[in-house]
Amino acid sequence: MFSSVFSATVSGVDGFRVTVETDVSGGLPGLEVVGMPATSVKEAKHRVRAAVRNSGFEIPSRRVTVNLAPAGLHKDGTQLDLGMAISLLVASGQLPGTSLINKYGFLGELALDGSIRPVPGVLAMVLALYESGHEGAVIPVDNQAEAAFIKGFDIRVASNLTQLARFVRGEQSLPGAEAPACHGNALSGSHAFEQIRGQLAAKRALEVAAAGEHNILLAGPPGAGKSMLAKALPEIMPDLTPEESVTVAKIHSVAGLLPKGSGLLTRRPFRAPHHTVTPAAMVGGGTVPKPGEITLAHRGVLFLDELPEFSAQVINVLRQPLEDGFVTITRSGGTYRFPCRILLAAAMNPCQCGYWGSDSQACLCTPYQRRQYVSKVNGPLLDRIDLFMAVQRVGIEDLARAGGGEALQAVKARVQEARKLQKKRLEPVGLATNSQMGPRELSALLSIAASGRKLLLDAYSRMKLSARAYYRVIKVAASIADLDQSPRIEEEHVAEALSYRQRILE
Ligand SMILES: Nc1ncnc2c1ncn2[C@@H]1O[C@H](COP(=O)(O)OP(=O)(O)OP(=O)(O)O)[C@@H](O)[C@H]1O
Ligand SMILES: [Mg+2]
Ligand SMILES: [Zn+2]
Known part of the structure; x- marks a missing residue:
């Protein structure tokens, strides 16, 4: 006798439908299991049998x-x-081969006693079943939250065979x-922005x-609040669409x-890998x-704290993905492509002892020591930073004063409005944010006041900007004008953009 039933697997970050055919003769x-199963799948027969x-x-x-x-698809996972x-x-x-069997896809790991255990990747696989024309899926009870928000697809949960x-x-x-009661989002912390006292310039x-999706570097002495500031970034970025x-x-x-x-995520992800991270852990890897x-930081913030401590290798593997917005990994089983559109935030002390430029x-x-220290980060990565911000320790008067500064919602609303302007201007050329513009878009889409042009x-010549840095200043000025809801880049916008170009490192 023969039967075919549907399930799915994950390759890269996408799900693919798998047909499970069984012949009893x-x-x-x-x-025996055939069809490019990974080890975890070969072991399935022991679990299934028990x-x-x-x-x-x-x-x-x-x-x-x-x-x-x-047959050509590499299958992995216990689902x-x-x-x-x-x-x-x-x-x-032992079970009837009714039409119900073909209506649903089945996902789940079996424990030896027949109970169904949760598996990773359920959302991607459920989407694959949906796109393959199924009417629904049966998934483990413990995975229900991640798939519950998909409307128009009949998702059932089972706890045992x-x-x-x-x-x-x-x-x-x-x-x-069932969707979880609270539409929370625990990928990034919360209430960081409103805890920052003072630091108006850094904020x-x-x-x-956040407005133009510009990469930013914060430099300053220990305890100045660099890490704290970076963590607040996802909060003021627009909600995920x-x-x-x-x-x-x-x-x-x-x-x-x-x-x-967690239900549908709204807050952007924030990832802060430790500086001992390996290249494989940074860009993805494994057999x-x-x-x-x-x-993991896609559409959110990747924070590199203590930037000079990261290995040159790690910095190096970041270059291409930062440029392309995706990572490509080739294996015998095929080529995998992972998206990575991120805002890069980095923090460092300005020198070895930490107090250069400190008041x-x-x-x-x-x-010499200062140059040695900075030379570790010079080059490829600093080239991709739009904003340089020197952070000083907050004064005692500011620290003692509760509140102060603008409410989070006001800042976030301004960022959101600035993004709308960018969308209108950049969508026709297939871009979304100011940071993505090249020299061609800069001259075709932006208008700069004569006084602003002169200042630039x-x-x-005065600041000896490189051509690249020059374009970065204009892009940042565009974001500042957008925050101002100004259709033209004015002198004051250029001036502020130039202030983020000051030499904060030796
Ligand atoms: N402006 C501020 N408002 C409120 N708390 C602050 C502020 N600045 C610093 N702090 C407090 O000081 C602590 C240290 O800040 P943080 O770890 O962000 O500093 P850092 O610049 O990253 O230091 P390091 O160089 O040692 O990593 C924070 O946990 C925070 O509690
Ligand atoms: Mg820190
Ligand atoms: Zn020093």
Whole structure:
């Protein structure tokens, strides 16, 4: 007897439908799995065998062959257990092969006692089943939150094989996936922005960075609040659009990092890998590649704290992805592409001792030591920074004063309005934010007041800006004008943009 049942697997950050075909025929008893299964899938037969027996069914004492199609797709993960069990039970005549079987895809890992365990990547796989024309999916109870917000798709949850078998026989219905009560979002911390006292200039720089999606570097002495400021960045960025939200949730689901009980994500992700991070952990890797930190930060902020401490190798592997907005990883099983459109925020001390340029304490480093220190970060990465911000320790008067500064909502609203202006201007050329503009868009789409132009040219020679830095100043000035709802870049916008270009490092 033969049966086919549907399940799915993940490749990169996308889900793909898998057909589980089972044939039960004469020959020596045994269970064989074919069709490019990874080790985790080959081990499925042991789990399936025990789970089937312990749920009151039998393993036929005949030859059982399970084929996973399409053959060319590398299959990984334990979520195929459930499809294999159902397929086996149908092929051996222990469950009816009703139309219900083809209506749903089945995802879940089986424990030896027949209970169904959660698996990573459910969201991506459910989307794949939806796109393949199925009407619904059966998923583990513990994965329900990440798939519940998908409307128009019949998602059922099961907690064990016995319960699922009754559903297939039509004896019992399965509960639908429930969205969690609070539409929370635990990918990034919260209330960071409103805890910052003083630091008006630094907060303004964050606002400009958020408005135009500009990479930013914060430099300052220990305890100045650099880390604290960077953490506040996702809060003032616009909420994720529903489309972005699905992609971000998919990525975190695949990495098994979607917080339990989180619904649709709205806040942008914030990733702060430690400086001992390996290149593979940064951009993704493994035999079956999994997303790295830069992909986990997709549509959000990647924060490199203590920038000079990162290895040259890690800095190097970041270059291309930062430029392209995606990472490509090639393996024998195929080529994987992970998205990584991020805002890069970095923080560092200005020198070894930490106090160069500080107004509270004298720097003890020699000029040579300072240059050595900064040379570690010079070059590829600093070239991609739009905003340089020197951060000083906050004065005691500011620290003692509760409140102060603008409310988070006011800043965020201004950023959101600035993005709207950019969208209107840049959508026709396929871009979204000012930071993405090249020299061509700069001259075609921006208008700069004559006085602003003059200031720019003066600065170009006075500050010895490189051509690249010159364009960056204009892009930042555009974001400042957008925050001002100004259709033209005025002199004051240029002046502020130039202030983020001051030499804050030796
Ligand atoms: N402006 C501020 N408002 C409120 N708290 C502050 C401010 N600045 C610093 N702090 C407090 O000081 C602590 C140290 O700040 P933070 O860790 O961000 O400094 P840092 O510049 O990253 O220092 P390091 O160079 O040591 O990493 C924070 O946890 C915060 O509690
Ligand atoms: Mg810090
Ligand atoms: Zn120093």
